[in-house]
Amino acid sequence: MSLCRGWDAAGHIVGASWNRSPGEALRWGDREIPRHTAIDPQSAGASAICLAVADDALPRVAHMLARAPWPSPSPLVFHLAGSVSLDALEPLARRGAITGSLHPLRSFPEAILRGGVLDGHLCAVTSDSEDGRRRLQRLARDVGGRPVDLDDGDRAAWHLAGVAGSNFLVAMMDFAEQQMARAGMDVETARAGLTLLAEGALRAVREVGPAKALTGPVARGDRSTLERHRRCLADHPRSSEVYEALVAYMTARLGESSGD
Numbered sequence: 277m278s279l280c281r282g283w284d285a286a287g288h289i290v291g292a293s294w295n296r297s298p299g300e301a302l303r304w305g306d307r308e309i310p311r312h313t314a315i316d317p318q319s320a321g322a323s324a325i326c327l328a329v330a331d332d333a334l335p336r337v338a339h340m341l342a343r344a345p346w347p348s349p350s351p352l353v354f355h356l357a358g359s360v361s362l363d364a365l366e367p368l369a370r371r372g373a374i375t376g377s378l379h380p381l382r383s384f385p386e387a388i389l390r391g392g393v394l395d396g397h398l399c400a401v402t403s404d405s406e407d408g409r410r411r412l413q414r415l416a417r418d419v420g421g422r423p424v425d426l427d428d429g430d431r432a433a434w435h436l437a438g439v440a441g442s443n444f445l446v447a448m449m450d451f452a453e454q455q456m457a458r459a460g461m462d463v464e465t466a467r468a469g470l471t472l473l474a475e476g477a478l479r480a481v482r483e484v485g486p487a488k489a490l491t492g493p494v495a496r497g498d499r500s501t502l503e504r505h506r507r508c509l510a511d512h513p514r515s516s517e518v519y520e521a522l523v524a525y526m527t528a529r530l531g532e533s534s535g536d
C-alpha cells in the first residue's frame with residue numbers, strides 16, 4: 277500500500293488492487309483505486325503486477341494469477357519478499373510473464389505507516405530478464421529507493437541482514453526496556469534514553485564500522501561487570517541465553533578483527 281501510494285504520486289497508474297477479503301476501495305487524495313476479490317489484470321489493463329502478499333502465500337497466488345486473463349502475453353510480475361526465490365513465480369514465467377522481485381530494505385510497521393517514500397533505502401532488484409531488471413530499478417527509484425542488483429541465489433543472506441538490522445534491533449530494544457523496568461524506570465523515560473543511546477551507537481557504526489564502534493565490558497575485557505550482569509539475569513533464563521550468545525559473538529568477532 278505504501279509503495280502503491282508512492283508509485284501513484286510518481287505518475288504510475290495504479291489500476292486496481294486484488295484482495296482475498298472484500299474491503300473498501302483504496303483512496304489517496306481524490307484518487308480512488310478499485311478493490312476486487314477476483315484477480316483480473318485484464319480489466320485493470322495492467323502492464324506490471326505487484327504481488328504484495330505474505331511470503332508463504334506467494335506460490336498459491338502465482339498459480340491463481342497464472343490462470344487469470346492477462347492484458348498482454350508478457351506482463352511484468354514481481355513480488356516484494358526479500359528471501360523468496362523467483363522460483364515461486366515459475367507458473368507465471370512458464371506462461372510468458374517477465375518475473376522479478378523488488379525488496380525494499382525498509383520496514384513498514386503497520387502502526388506508523390506514512391507515505392510511500394523509500395528515502396534512499398536500498399531496494400534489491402532481481403529479474404529473469406534485463407528488461408524486467410531495468411523496469412524494477414525504475415520503480416524503485418520512482419519511490420526514492422536506491423536499487424541494487426541481487427542474485428536470486430543470494431536472497432537468504434540479503435534478507436537475514438535486513439532482519440538483523442531491523443527486527444533484531446527492535447528485539448534488542450525490548451530486551452533493554454525490560455532491564456530498565458527491572459531498574460525501576462518508567463517506560464517513557466526508559467524509551468527516550470535508550471533510543472538516544474541506540475541512535476548514537478548507530479551513528480558510530482555508520483562512521484567507523486562495528487568493530488571500532490563497540491564499547492562496553494566485552495570490548496574492555498571487564499569480566500567482573502559481565503559477572504554482575506549474569507547474576508542479574510540468573511532468574512531470567514531466556515534473556516540469559518540471549519545475553520550469553522551475544523557476549524560469545526562479540527568476543528569472537530573482536531578476536532577476529534584484532535588479528536586483521
Ligand SMILES: NC(=O)c1ccc[n+]([C@@H]2O[C@H](COP(=O)([O-])OP(=O)(O)OC[C@H]3O[C@@H](n4cnc5c(N)ncnc54)[C@H](OP(=O)(O)O)[C@@H]3O)[C@@H](O)[C@H]2O)c1
Pocket residue numbers: 295296297327328329330331333336337355356357358379380381382383384385
Ligand atoms: N512490512 C514490511 O516491513 C516489509 C518490508 C519489505 C518487504 N515486505 C514484503 O512485502 C510483502 C507483504 O508484506 P506485508 O508486511 O505488507 O504483509 P501484510 O501486511 O501481512 O499483508 C499481507 C497480505 O497478504 C494477504 N494474504 C495472506 N495470506 C494470503 C493467502 N493465502 N492468499 C492471498 N492473500 C494472502 C493478506 O490478505 P488479507 O488481508 O485478506 O488477510 C494481506 O493483505 C511480503 O512479501 C513481505 O516480505 C514487507
